[in-house]
Amino acid sequence: MRFVLGIDGGGTSCKAALATADGAVIGRARSGAANIRTDLTGARTHIVDAARQAFLAAGQDPDLIPETPAVLGLAGANVGTYRQQLQAILPFAASRVETDAEIALEGAVGAGDGAMAIVGTGTAYMARKDGKSRAIGGWGFQIGDQGSGARIGRDLLEQTLLAHDGIRPASPLTDEMLAVFRNNPEDVVEFTTNAKPGDFGGFAPKVFEHAAKGDAVAQWIVDKAVDDVEAALGALELRPGDPLCLLGGLAGLYASRLTERYRAQLRQPLDDALGGAVSMAARLFSEQGR
Amino acid sequence: MRFVLGIDGGGTSCKAALATADGAVIGRARSGAANIRTDLTGARTHIVDAARQAFLAAGQDPDLIPETPAVLGLAGANVGTYRQQLQAILPFAASRVETDAEIALEGAVGAGDGAMAIVGTGTAYMARKDGKSRAIGGWGFQIGDQGSGARIGRDLLEQTLLAHDGIRPASPLTDEMLAVFRNNPEDVVEFTTNAKPGDFGGFAPKVFEHAAKGDAVAQWIVDKAVDDVEAALGALELRPGDPLCLLGGLAGLYASRLTERYRAQLRQPLDDALGGAVSMAARLFSEQGR
Numbered sequence: 001m002r003f004v005l006g007i008d009g010g011g012t013s014c015k016a017a018l019a020t021a022d023g024a025v026i027g028r029a030r031s032g033a034a035n036i037r038t039d040l041t042g043a044r045t046h047i048v049d050a051a052r053q054a055f056l057a058a059g060q061d062p063d064l065i066p067e068t069p070a071v072l073g074l075a076g077a078n079v080g081t082y083r084q085q086l087q088a089i090l091p092f093a094a095s096r097v098e099t100d101a102e103i104a105l106e107g108a109v110g111a112g113d114g115a116m117a118i119v120g121t122g123t124a125y126m127a128r129k130d131g132k133s134r135a136i137g138g139w140g141f142q143i144g145d146q147g148s149g150a151r152i153g154r155d156l157l158e159q160t161l162l163a164h165d166g167i168r169p170a171s172p173l174t175d176e177m178l179a180v181f182r183n184n185p186e187d188v189v190e191f192t193t194n195a196k197p198g199d200f201g202g203f204a205p206k207v208f209e210h211a212a213k214g215d216a217v218a219q220w221i222v223d224k225a226v227d228d229v230e231a232a233l234g235a236l237e238l239r240p241g242d243p244l245c246l247l248g249g250l251a252g253l254y255a256s257r258l259t260e261r262y263r264a265q266l267r268q269p270l271d272d273a274l275g276g277a278v279s280m281a282a283r284l285f286s287e288q289g290r
Numbered sequence: 291m292r293f294v295l296g297i298d299g300g301g302t303s304c305k306a307a308l309a310t311a312d313g314a315v316i317g318r319a320r321s322g323a324a325n326i327r328t329d330l331t332g333a334r335t336h337i338v339d340a341a342r343q344a345f346l347a348a349g350q351d352p353d354l355i356p357e358t359p360a361v362l363g364l365a366g367a368n369v370g371t372y373r374q375q376l377q378a379i380l381p382f383a384a385s386r387v388e389t390d391a392e393i394a395l396e397g398a399v400g401a402g403d404g405a406m407a408i409v410g411t412g413t414a415y416m417a418r419k420d421g422k423s424r425a426i427g428g429w430g431f432q433i434g435d436q437g438s439g440a441r442i443g444r445d446l447l448e449q450t451l452l453a454h455d456g457i458r459p460a461s462p463l464t465d466e467m468l469a470v471f472r473n474n475p476e477d478v479v480e481f482t483t484n485a486k487p488g489d490f491g492g493f494a495p496k497v498f499e500h501a502a503k504g505d506a507v508a509q510w511i512v513d514k515a516v517d518d519v520e521a522a523l524g525a526l527e528l529r530p531g532d533p534l535c536l537l538g539g540l541a542g543l544y545a546s547r548l549t550e551r552y553r554a555q556l557r558q559p560l561d562d563a564l565g566g567a568v569s570m571a572a573r574l575f576s577e578q579g580r
Contacts, residue, residue, distance in 0.1 A: 144479070
């Protein structure tokens with residue numbers, strides 16, 4: 001075995017990295033979407049295309065694909081039998097299909113134990129303990145994703161309407177939000193009718209900003225969000241020495257707000273998800289080769 | 291003036307009652323939807339049709355319609371210029387168009403001061419103080435309707451997923467809910483994707499039932515809901531003697547859970563919304579006739 005492949009496939013694109021057997025990346029490439037839940041054969045096409053392009057980018061012969069093992073991180077790989085269906089039609093010497101979260105965790109904390117919290121428009125968590133991974137959260141903002149940008153934005157709009165009705169106290173932030181909607185609560189409701197998680201989440205940085213300035217409603221929302229994130233971290237049952245990485249658009253805003261216990265465990269991610277796939281491939285297949 | 295008309299129009303049907311000048315109902319009828327926001331001329335047609343049928347039901351001549359004043363309670367009457375547009379095309383001797391909430395309040399507490407809380411799939415409140423009415427709430431369950439069946443059901447599903455992930459404590463109720471969804475959290479999420487407020491609200495009675503039996507999660511949800519309803523009642527700034535009516539599908543479940551202060555103000559509704567329109571018509575137009 002001369003090379004290993006790492007693949008990071010998602011709903012918008014598929015990235016591939018070719019590396020030497022010890023995990024040093026020598027070529028990268030990107031192709032189209034790899035959504036195994038909605039288009040399995042299309043996903044295979046883009047995965048193979050990205051792999052070929054990575055060989056070419058490294059100045060290597062793509063005909064070596066059947067001799068090259070790969071680790072693939074793909075959203076939806078933990079659902080139904082998509083993983084098995086895909087593995088059966090891939091052309092690599094060996095294929096290990098993992099979830100996107102698994103390769104992100106490997107990239108963030110490396111091969112050992114540790115955990116990551118993705119805090120962005122949504123929230124999701126994964127921890128590896130004694131080599132076994134466990135994922136929690138990530139159920140979407142409607143009845144999950146506590147502490148996410150979407151939930152924080154939704155909370156703000158809710159508090160804005162409650163303040164308008166005189167049910168809960170107003171604040172500079174709720175006044176500002178109501179003004180955004182022409183001081184018309186019906187416009188707020190109208191906005192939510194078609195709002196996607198990212199539309200709600202767009203208000204989250206403003207909530208953190210006002211919380212830092214002492215806005216009482218913003219502080220209440222952020223305190224609740226931090227409490228929710230810490231409750232999820234608590235369920236991961238990390239040991240004091242385990243590294244913890246915060247990923248996602250709100251990572252920087254949360255980092256300073258966690259209690260000392262979790263702040264002491266925070267580490268910068270070692271690498272991204274694609275890097276995680278590569279190093280997992282080098283680790284798994286070099287071991288097998290020995 | 292021999293007669294008055296009361297009209298209660300909504301998105302599914304339009305009800306009319308013909309009464310003598312002192313408000314004694316002598317004929318009732320029902321026709322199709324009267325949604326002034328989506329179909330103004332259709333609403334007019336069904337309003338006039340219901341009025342005609344009410345005359346016939348009373349054994350009176352519908353040709354008296356142009357001599358008969360009417361009070362109409364219609365959803366959406368407080369939005370834009372629908373009220374004025376409708377009044378301009380109605381055939382009655384005089385037309386007073388109110389919101390559906392206004393005639394419901396008149397029906398519940400009569401002509402004097404008082405308040406009502408509608409606690410069903412949604413929540414909404416209205417109080418009349420020194421003859422002036424003020425409505426709050428009713429913004430829908432996405433970012434409003436705190437304490438509603440929809441919110442209680444959504445809270446239950448959220449706590450069920452949190453319990454599944456080990457983030458918050460499980461209870462007999464969350465175990466039961468998870469079993470309803472084949473112990474598969476993805477099925478819970480799938481349910482919420484297309485769930486309407488009434489679908490969430492369908493779980494609310496079960497939450498009250500388990501709260502009464504001491505289920506900790508159910509009690510937490512119900513305590514929060516009662517707190518939210520009381521916060522809204524607080525914003526109505528009722529005076530100690532003012533009558534308060536609970537309406538809607540959860541009225542009976544809330545009545546015993548309110549704090550003593552509000553329980554002391556609770557009254558059975560005097561009449562329904564159609565009765566409110568009739569008595570408002572008798573009151574307004576008899577006064578004008580004098």
